[in-house]
Amino acid sequence: MALAYLSPSYANTQLHLHSSQLSFLSTHLSFHRRHSLRPLPRTRNARISCSVASNEAPVAVQAQDQKIKPECFGVFCTTYDLKAEEETKSWKKLINIAVSGAAGMISNHLLFKLAAGEVFGPDQPIAFKLLGSERSFQALEGVAMELEDSLFPLLREVSIGIDPYEVFQDVEWALLIGAKPRGPGMERADLLDINGQIFAEQGKALNAVASRNVKVMVVGNPCNTNALICMKNAPNIPAKNFHALTRLDENRAKCQLALKAGVFYDKVSNVTIWGNHSTTQVPDFLNARINGLPVKEVIKDIKWLEEEFTEKVQKRGGVLxxxxxxxxxxxxxxSIVDAMKSLVTPTPEGDWFSSGVYTTGNPYGVAEGIVFSMPCRSKGDGDYELVKDVIFDEYLLKRITKTEAELLAEKRCVAHLTGEGIAFCDLPEDTMLPGEM
Amino acid sequence: MALAYLSPSYANTQLHLHSSQLSFLSTHLSFHRRHSLRPLPRTRNARISCSVASNEAPVAVQAQDQKIKPECFGVFCTTYDLKAEEETKSWKKLINIAVSGAAGMISNHLLFKLAAGEVFGPDQPIAFKLLGSERSFQALEGVAMELEDSLFPLLREVSIGIDPYEVFQDVEWALLIGAKPRGPGMERADLLDINGQIFAEQGKALNAVASRNVKVMVVGNPCNTNALICMKNAPNIPAKNFHALTRLDENRAKCQLALKAGVFYDKVSNVTIWGNHSTTQVPDFLNARINGLPVKEVIKDIKWLEEEFTEKVQKRGGVLxxxxxxxxxxxxxxSIVDAMKSLVTPTPEGDWFSSGVYTTGNPYGVAEGIVFSMPCRSKGDGDYELVKDVIFDEYLLKRITKTEAELLAEKRCVAHLTGEGIAFCDLPEDTMLPGEM
Structure with a gap:
């Protein structure tokens, strides 16, 4: 199956100004329409392309007159001077965290963990900026109410909104969880395009209004290529700041190795997930260690490692x-909490963690210009460096090459969204992980 | 509407031995049947009564041959010697926590908070004993898998089972969340009976096999009377150890007072929920304080306090x-995390928290022998004392009398389950809180 999309160079860049004639187009156009009221950001990706291949069902644009400024919610509308109070004057400066797909189930777990201090500790006050859609706006209010009823001392502001240009204002973290699920009969290429447009838009918004050093964690699938699109649309934010979440895969791989070796999972270290968050991903047992020893010295069952281990990691979501x-x-x-913690606390000596990051300049010979999960270490300052002392064998390299090829194909498929010309989509098979939509 | 149930004195105590003739009876009978294989616990409530008024749909008894011993799960089947390891040798002794309704949504949030150390801190290893039903057994496996995939260092054992006599073995905490939701057309009296039987059974099991000082937190509704039934069926466990959760009501009351006063909720203290977790509950604004001052000195709008405040607290669940x-x-x-924390950490000087506890010996003149939410303080040892310095006015007393009357009526309604004779049910109106089932 091959699809070609128009690149922005060929698209009518003023399309959104005339969109009242195009009522069959879906809700995300309504965002474009609003943005036409503000000056277009002056970046090389400023022109908004509109996919003509979307097979999303048309959705009536609702609540056109709704206020789009993010609204503070309930008790969070009060302003607090933390430095003026005995209990809070030693606290750090308030940190702004944006979460998209904030009314969904992953966020419903994540927000309550962040607000309880699980990532940033007991002296870090937090402001949530929750991004939803027109359709989910009431649900966002419900989430904000539950956060309010939870009396988290650290959670000092909650605002909710549907316009990323408003919600992402000054955010230091952007956790991009929301993505459209794949509908019946939808190809991966269609999903790449539909979600790619969301992430292009959010990248532009981050570029325009977020903190200049915002850390962006992309969870919505296909997360590697969504992260790439987001990054390419935010040229003023360091490319290094964009992450695609492969930590759940890493956690599952650690668990499966622990199970096979009959040890607790805190004995398993140095596990890398290489490549794409898809079935081509490579959980690396060559470099992984159990009780400090190479996995192959502990698990002698090579057949299991080579033929069953990867599948067990990948099928976990489906079994669940x-x-x-x-x-x-x-x-x-x-796993999102883990991934964030890994960036804000120093990595334990000798260990590392996996994250989908930009490949340009990588020491492994992976093709440049894609978002690829690789082993990272952090000093705890929010930044990371790629680990150099890893080894490769023929088995590992062959698999890394396959996942690399897939990500290069995905990249060609979204060229119209990254400002790299005419998209050409030729994805051979469905590589969505079981249990994910 | 009035219903009479047979007390155990009149019921055929051997009924469960002949239950194969009674295939129309619902699944919890299958538990009774199993228990007939073990010696009946020697308590004054040992005889199991079987309600004839159950209007539950008959459910095919599945998986009769299924192993009923609680099964350890996956990596948690490995045995760990925490004292032998550098990282864990300073840790406290493993604590056993039972959770019923473990496959439900409340538990799905709670388990991941407990496992992350939110209640007991970073040096308290935890064992979960998850209680489900035959029907939810696969879902329990799913929960255990997700816990495994989360690599919580503190979570060292997970076992799952459907027999409370197995699952409650040696537990130091029992969080009883599971309860049957009210079906269409079901009266509150029917719900009291159906859930009462579950809690009678679980009380007997706790009495037989749990730690002698187990703390029991009842969340499943109607939670006050369920807690009473559970306690009455566990005479060897101190009555003081049984709690019915009214902490969400307290949290919501604090939030509404903060909203009205335009302050952050950490400025609101000394909030009591009196009585039943139902619409007769009394959120107390007479004793509550904002910034250390009596609420009435801060919120001058007495009409709001007397006529809107309580309703706002109670309608929160429905609005949500x-x-x-x-x-x-x-x-x-x-709120369950908060309630547990309140028992294992010292209460801040001058403040208190609400919990539904046994009234016998209370200093307020509340009728003895019921479970009633009252203000408590704790030294952080798992125990509590009732707060003495509270004041009452006519408005408060009138409302406390109403919720007390309701709890006394509920008690009469479940006399067949507490060993106190013939039940007589005369509940005048539906007092279920909106948003709860």
């Missing part, structure tokens, strides 16, 4: 849906 | 369902 009837929102939220 | 489409699982879980 079968058992539990829902997707793994709680453990995904835990 | 309207907005968010789901019941308030996340904030309920937070």
């Amino acid at each position: 849906i079968q058992k539990w009837g829902r997707s793994s929102a709680a453990s995904t939220a835990v | 369902i309207q907005k968010w489409g789901r019941s308030s699982a996340a904030s309920t879980a937070v």
